[in-house]
Amino acid sequence: MTLNGTSLNWAIDFVANHSDGDLFPKILEIEAIQALRSDFVKLIEGKDLSGFAVGAYRRFIVPKDEISYRQATQLHPQDSFLLSAVIHQFGHGIESRRLPADHVFSYRFAPSSQYGLYGSQTAWNDFWSTAHARSIQCSTVLYCDIADFYNQSYHHTVENQLIASEFPNQARKWVINLLESTTAGVSRGIPIGSDLMALIL
Amino acid sequence: MIPIDNSMLSTGLAFLRYADEILVFCDSEKASRQALASIASILDKQQRLTLQRHKTRFFKPAEFRRFCRQMIEDRPISRDEDELLKLIRRYSGGNPYRTVSYNEISPEDWKKITEKIVRGIIREYIDKAEVDYIRLRWFYRRLSQIGHPGAIDVSLEELEKLGPCFANICSYLASVQAIAADRWKGIGSRLLGLLESDEVKSNEFFRLSILSLFSRNAYINHFSVLASRFQASDPYARREIFLAAKKNNGVDWLREHKENFYSMDPWQRMAFIFCCADLPADEKKYFINRWTFDRPFDIVLAKWARST
Numbered sequence: 001m002t003l004n005g006t007s008l009n010w011a012i013d014f015v016a017n018h019s020d021g022d023l024f025p026k027i028l029e030i031e032a033i034q035a036l037r038s039d040f041v042k043l044i045e046g047k048d049l050s051g052f053a054v055g056a057y058r059r060f061i062v063p064k065d066e067i068s069y070r071q072a073t074q075l076h077p078q079d080s081f082l083l084s085a086v087i088h089q090f091g092h093g094i095e096s097r098r099l100p101a102d103h104v105f106s107y108r109f110a111p112s113s114q115y116g117l118y119g120s121q122t123a124w125n126d127f128w129s130t131a132h133a134r135s136i137q138c139s140t141v142l143y144c145d146i147a148d149f150y151n152q153s154y155h156h157t158v159e160n161q162l163i164a165s166e167f168p169n170q171a172r173k174w175v176i177n178l179l180e181s182t183t184a185g186v187s188r189g190i191p192i193g194s195d196l197m198a199l200i201l
Numbered sequence: 202m203i204p205i206d207n208s209m210l211s212t213g214l215a216f217l218r219y220a221d222e223i224l225v226f227c228d229s230e231k232a233s234r235q236a237l238a239s240i241a242s243i244l245d246k247q248q249r250l251t252l253q254r255h256k257t258r259f260f261k262p263a264e265f266r267r268f269c270r271q272m273i274e275d276r277p278i279s280r281d282e283d284e285l286l287k288l289i290r291r292y293s294g295g296n297p298y299r300t301v302s303y304n305e306i307s308p309e310d311w312k313k314i315t316e317k318i319v320r321g322i323i324r325e326y327i328d329k330a331e332v333d334y335i336r337l338r339w340f341y342r343r344l345s346q347i348g349h350p351g352a353i354d355v356s357l358e359e360l361e362k363l364g365p366c367f368a369n370i371c372s373y374l375a376s377v378q379a380i381a382a383d384r385w386k387g388i389g390s391r392l393l394g395l396l397e398s399d400e401v402k403s404n405e406f407f408r409l410s411i412l413s414l415f416s417r418n419a420y421i422n423h424f425s426v427l428a429s430r431f432q433a434s435d436p437y438a439r440r441e442i443f444l445a446a447k448k449n450n451g452v453d454w455l456r457e458h459k460e461n462f463y464s465m466d467p468w469q470r471m472a473f474i475f476c477c478a479d480l481p482a483d484e485k486k487y488f489i490n491r492w493t494f495d496r497p498f499d500i501v502l503a504k505w506a507r508s509t
Contacts, residue, residue, distance in 0.1 A: 018298070023368045025375075025413030028444055029475045029498075032505035039504060043497035055496065056467040058437065060406035063365045064334075072406070076467070078498035099206045106220040114298075121297065125273050127219040132269040134217070138226040140233040141265040144240060145256040146221040157248050161203055198220070201202055 001049060001168030003085045008041045010111065011084035015077065018116040018195075023062070024074045033081070044082070049170040054181045055079050057191070071151075073182050073191035083178060083196055086171050087117060091199055093165035102130060107198040117195065149201070150190045155179050158190070158200055175200065205250075208243045233259050276336065282322045285314060289343050301347045303378045311349075319344070319351030327362045334365040341369035348378035357391050364400060364407075371410040375417050385420035393426055409437045416444030424449035436465075440472045447476040456480065459488055474502050478509040 016030050033040050044052070055076030062072045075083065088111050095109035101120075105127040110119030120126065135141050155176055162172040183189040190197045202218070209216050214236055215226040223240060227233035237257065244250040260268060277283040288310055293299040303311070326337045344352055356363060356370045363370060374388070392411050401407040415421050427442045428451065434442060446455050455476050462473060477485045489507050494500045 025371070025410065025417070025441075028416065029471050029502055032475060032502045032509075033498065035509075036501050036505050040497055040501045043500060052497070055498075058468065060409070061404070062368065062406050063404075076498070077471075078496055081498070094203075097203055099203075099210065103210075103216070104202075104206055104218045106218070114296075121295075124219065127217060128269045128272040131217055131224050132266050132273075134215075134226050135260075135262045135265045135269070138215075138228060138262060140227045140230050141260040141262065142223075142225040142227060142233045142236050142240075143256070143258045143260060143265075143268075144223050144225075144237065145253045146223070146244065147251045147253040149221040149250070152248075152250055154248060157204075164203075 001170040002046045003044055003049065003082070003089060005041050005045045007085040007089040008044055008081070009037065010088050010113075011081045012037050012040070013113055014084050014088075014111075014116055015080045017113075023072055024058075027077050030077055033077070040081075044085075049082070049086075049174045052078070052082060052174070054178050057182050059182070071192060075178075075182075075191065079178060080196070083175070084117075086167075086175060087196060087199055090165070090167050090171055091117070093167060094161070094199055097165055105130075107195065109199055117199065150192050150197075152188060153190050153201055154188045155183075156187060162200065205243055205247050208247060209240065212239050212243070214239060230259065278325050278333075278336070279322060281318045282325075282340065285318065285322070286343060288313065289347055293346050297342070297346070299346060300376070303348070306347065314347075314349050314351055316351040316354065319349065320355040323352060323355050323359070327359055332362070332365075337363075338366050338369045341366055341373050345369070345373045345376040348373075348376040350377045350380045350384075353377060353380075353388060357388070357395070360395060360398075361400060367407055368410055371414060374414055382420045385418060386422060389415070389421035389423045392421070393423055396430075405435060405437060408435070409441060412438055412441035412445065416441055416448050419448050422449055424451050424454075428454055436469055439465075440469045443469065443472040443476050447479055450479075452476075452479045456484075462492070471499070471502065474499070474506050478506040 012030075012033060016034055055078050057076055057079070058074040060072050060074075061069050064070045087109075091109045091111070098104055098108075101108050105120075105123045107117075108119050108123065109117060111117050112119070115121060131141075158179065159172060159176050162175060167175070179190060180187070182191045190201060206218065209223075217224045217226075225233065225236040225240070227236055237252075241252060244252065277286060289301070292301040292306060292310075322340065323337070326332060326340070341352070352370075352373060356373070360367075360370070392414060395401050395411055396408065401411065412427070415423065415427060424445055427445050431439060431442050443455065443458070445451070455473070458473065462470065465473060474489065477489060480488065486507050489503050492503070494503050
């Protein structure tokens with residue numbers, strides 16, 4: 001299994017424009033990869049993914065409100081490129097197994113240069129508008145929220161889902177290796193910092 | 202979440218989900234309690250996940266619809282914010298990622314946004330007993346789209362209360378357009394002052410965010426002060442100081458750090474090679490060629506630095 005040039009080129013633009021959101025300062029060195037993108041793509045395209053060891057990440061404690069904090073992880077830019085390309089190339093395998101978008105509204109995979117990995121910019125409002133309409137025909141609505149979702153997710157569960165979504169072995173192993181490297185070997189927890197990981201949860 | 206969604210569907214729950222938030226529509230109060238028990242069990246059995254106790258709620262339909270409206274509406278804190286957001290939306294076409302340049306905005310519209318108005322909006326947020334930081338972060342993101350300087354002073358003055366918005370404020374400051382160079386210099390002085398505050402001293406992320414502004418805007422400058430802080434700085438701060446040197450023609454200062462390249466961490470090395478692009482052609486070629494790079498990112502970065 002190897003990454004293709006289309007996904008790698010898409011990943012370079014995606015990381016440059018969207019990847020780390022507005023939490024982390026933009027990595028200025030990405031300018032160099034954009035300038036010599038064909039060199040970068042040539043070094044990765046068609047190569048064994050297992051040959052690209054995971055790089056050093058940065059982890060910070062960031063205030064959420066006045067009395068709580070959350071951890072935020074910034075991947076090494078090479079890993080951001082590779083992960084973005086992996087998701088771009090194989091994400092449809094996950095998306096095709098999900099319930100329809102009128103059941104599950106968040107992070108629907110539809111990569112584009114303008115908006116990044118996910119399609120709808122109105123998903124949050126669509127979720128609440130649909131809920132508003134649905135509530136007319138019921139007598140009680142239960143609202144609940146999963147506790148500490150990202151930090152509590154097991155790598156093993158993620159791996160099983162990547163297998164079921166027909167991720168090639170090397171891509172699956174590379175993603176799991178990336179997760180394990182950012183949790184110091186602990187088998188749960190997904191790095192928080194960008195939306196890249198949202199699809200695999 | 203696919204197995205959890207499938208299991209909830211198989212159990213017959215009429216649900217909608219957005220990330221970690223789940224809504225279930227039930228025919229009776231008893232059914233809603235059974236639904237809660239089912240979800241708790243599914244989450245536990247599938248992935249040993251739990252629900253947030255303080256967020257779980259049972260709604261009657263009318264109350265729920267009010268709740269839905271609150272989640273959807275813009276909920277500006279004042280009429281001023283409402284008008285400002287409408288103006289930004291008009292220029293951005295509603296695209297939250299679009300940066301609107303100063304030249305795109307008509308002088309009349311730019312004048313409508315005053316420092317007093319922006320200050321008033323932010324003050325209204327932070328004067329509340331319980332500050333809505335989610336909403337305030339969202340406001341900073343919108344303001345960053347047009348880079349209006351109106352929030353600079355109030356943000357720097359009130360930083361103690363604005364900690365949870367810190368990253369957004371730094372992004373905002375990086376976005377500011379249409380102010381004079383000498384004002385930037387003053388902002389730089391105030392940012393340096395912030396580095397001495399207890400809040401910033403105690404948080405690595407705050408220091409990184411502040412220092413990153415010096416590597417993105419040449420007008421802020423103050424590089425000599427940053428250089429004097431280098432030896433006592435943590436690795437993340439050192440990386441930003443290297444990048445600030447590049448932005449502020451500090452190539453001669455950078456040269457003195459070549460001999461420490463072998464002991465730098467990967468993020469400092471990455472920044473240092475990037476900065477080497479500004480060294481004289483022969484010098485950078487000789488220096489970069491002494492090192493072996495085996496990761497594609499580093500190989501391409503080194504090639505770019507040698508050839509730029």
